[in-house]
Amino acid sequence: GAVVSQHPSWVICKSGTSVKIECRSLDFQATTMFWYRQFPKQSLMLMATSNEGSKATYEQGVEKDKFLINHASLTLSTLTVTSAHPEDSSFYICSAPGLGTEAFFGQGTRLTVV
């Protein structure tokens, strides 16, 4: 089946620095990708929709200047957490639609900001 790969799987960074997370569709093209975030004991929540060749669309309450999304090619979307703070520590997952009616998910990235 289709594979979506996320990198890194986990990252620890210092407060105030920026972190980039990559999401790649390995054997298919994706003009759209989705980024989710999961806080402890909460649901995976959709943050934004990444659109190849155009600006990302953000869900209500998500700061677009803090979470920069770039969909540089048909197989790569990146999420950059800028000026990270401890409250940004979370689990981030990307997904890409398949040919059918379901999406494929990356393995997730555990971000810890210290």
Add this chain to the structure above:
Amino acid sequence: AQSVSQHNHHVILSEAASLELGCNYSYGGTVNLFWYVQYPGQHLQLLLKYFSGDPLVKGIKGFEAEFIKSKFSFNLRKPSVQWSDTAEYFCAVTNSGTYKYIFGTGTRLKVLA
């Protein structure tokens, strides 16, 4: 607002016990329903899905789920769990025609050998 509720946050079972994980959603339109499993360090993996037709859906690894429209429910079941079923399980909903998932909070299942 649309939401998905999973009633059990942590479940511990012995091998061979039967499993039922509850999932309810709130949305009045046409939905697609999913159950995903995530093993430690691995991708979310689709267990089963419902789009239309027979409300009793069979998935991989012996799992099944039943869509009860009147109850807005999509409970996951397995007659006899195995130690290898230890994982986290997510119920999710999408509106028909979109790929934006609304997830439940997940249920951590631990199966004791």
